[in-house]
Amino acid sequence: MNQERSRYHIIDRQPKSEDILTEVLDGLSQRPKRLPPKLFYDAQGSLLFEAITKQPEYYLTRAEQTILDYIQEPLQALVPHPVTLIELGSGSGAKTRQLLRHLPQATTYVAIDISLDALHSALSALSQEFLHRQFIGVAADYGAAFSLPQTIDKNPKLLVYLGSTLGNFDPPEAQEFLERWAQTLSSCDALLIGIDLKKQASILHHAYNDAKGITAAFNRNVLARINRECGANFPVNHFSHHAEYQAQNGRIAMYLVSHYAHRVSIAGHEFVFEQGERILTEYSYKYTITEFQSLARQAGWIPLAVWTDPRNAFSLHYLRPFPKGTKDGIHENEI
Numbered sequence: 001m002n003q004e005r006s007r008y009h010i011i012d013r014q015p016k017s018e019d020i021l022t023e024v025l026d027g028l029s030q031r032p033k034r035l036p037p038k039l040f041y042d043a044q045g046s047l048l049f050e051a052i053t054k055q056p057e058y059y060l061t062r063a064e065q066t067i068l069d070y071i072q073e074p075l076q077a078l079v080p081h082p083v084t085l086i087e088l089g090s091g092s093g094a095k096t097r098q099l100l101r102h103l104p105q106a107t108t109y110v111a112i113d114i115s116l117d118a119l120h121s122a123l124s125a126l127s128q129e130f131l132h133r134q135f136i137g138v139a140a141d142y143g144a145a146f147s148l149p150q151t152i153d154k155n156p157k158l159l160v161y162l163g164s165t166l167g168n169f170d171p172p173e174a175q176e177f178l179e180r181w182a183q184t185l186s187s188c189d190a191l192l193i194g195i196d197l198k199k200q201a202s203i204l205h206h207a208y209n210d211a212k213g214i215t216a217a218f219n220r221n222v223l224a225r226i227n228r229e230c231g232a233n234f235p236v237n238h239f240s241h242h243a244e245y246q247a248q249n250g251r252i253a254m255y256l257v258s259h260y261a262h263r264v265s266i267a268g269h270e271f272v273f274e275q276g277e278r279i280l281t282e283y284s285y286k287y288t289i290t291e292f293q294s295l296a297r298q299a300g301w302i303p304l305a306v307w308t309d310p311r312n313a314f315s316l317h318y319l320r321p322f323p324k325g326t327k328d329g330i331h332e333n334e335i
C-alpha cells in the first residue's frame with residue numbers, strides 16, 4: 001500500500017459480477033422490465049451523477065448543503081462527544097466535508113458506497129484535509145443485509161444517509177431498510193437523513209430532465225455497464241431517457257425507452273424489446289414531513305428534529321432508534 005492509501009483503509013465487499021448478472025436477468029424478465037438503480041454507480045456513472053448535482057435544475061444537493069450549513073450549532077449540540085460518523089452512499093464526499101468541519105467530535109469516519117473508485121477518490125481527499133481522523137471505507141451494497149466492520153471503535157454512532165436516496169425504495173422497502181438499521185444501532189446512536197419534499201410537478205420534472213442531457217447520459221450508462229460487465233449487446237444510443245412525476249404515487253419514475261423493436265442477448269438469454277417499450281431504472285419517492293416521520297416511527301425511529309431549506313424543498317431529519325424492548329419509545333410493559 002502506498003503512503004497515500006495508508007491514511008485510510010477500504011474493505012471490499014462489492015457485489016460479484018455473477019450477482020450483478022443475476023439481478024439484471026431477473027429485472028429484465030419482469031413485466032414491465034426494470035433494472036436496480038444501484039447499477040448507476042460504476043466509475044463513469046459516479047462522475048456523471050456528480051455533474052448532475054451541479055446542474056441548475058437539480059435543486060436537491062444545493063438545498064441539502066444549505067441546511068447542513070445553517071444547522072451546524074444545533075446538530076453539534078445533538079451529536080455525542082466523541083462519535084463515529086457512518087455515511088451510506090458517500091459518493092464524492094462533498095457533503096461529508098461539511099459534516100466533518102461541523103462535527104469536531106467525529107473522530108472516525110466510515111464511508112459505505114457501492115463504487116470502489118468513488119471511495120478511493122473521496123477518502124484520499126478527506127484524509128489529507130482532516131489529518132487527525134480515522135478513515136475507513138466499505139465498498140458494498142448497503143441496501144441489502146449489511147453488517148458494520150468489526151474494526152470500528154465503540155463510540156456512539158451517527159448514521160448519515162443524505163441526498164434523499166431513501167426515495168429509491170418503494171415505501172414498504174424503505175420501512176424494511178430503516179428497520180434493519182434501527183435494529184443494528186443502539187438507542188445512544190442516531191440517524192441524520194435527507195428527504196426530498198413533495199412540490200410542484202414542473203420543478204420535479206426539470207430536476208430529472210436537465211437541459212444539458214447529463215441525466216440522460218447517466219441513465220443510458222446503465223446499459224453500457226451491462227454490456228461491459230455482463231457481455232450484453234444493448235444498442236445504448238437507441239434508448240431514450242424519460243422521467244415523469246407520478247403524482248398519485250408521489251414519485252419520479254425514470255425509464256429508458258427503446259426507439260425500435262429489437263432483441264438483446266445477455267449470457268445466453270435473449271430479451272425482446274418492442275418499439276417504445278420502457279425499462280424502469282429508478283423511482284424517487286417524495287414525502288411530506290409528516291409522511292416521512294410516520295414511516296420512520298413504524299420502522300423503529302424516534303424523530304427528534306427536522307430542518308428544511310428556505311424554500312421548503314428539502315428536509316433533514318435527526319432520529320434515534322427506539323430503546324430495545326420498547327414500542328414507539330414506550331416500554332412494552334407500559335402499553
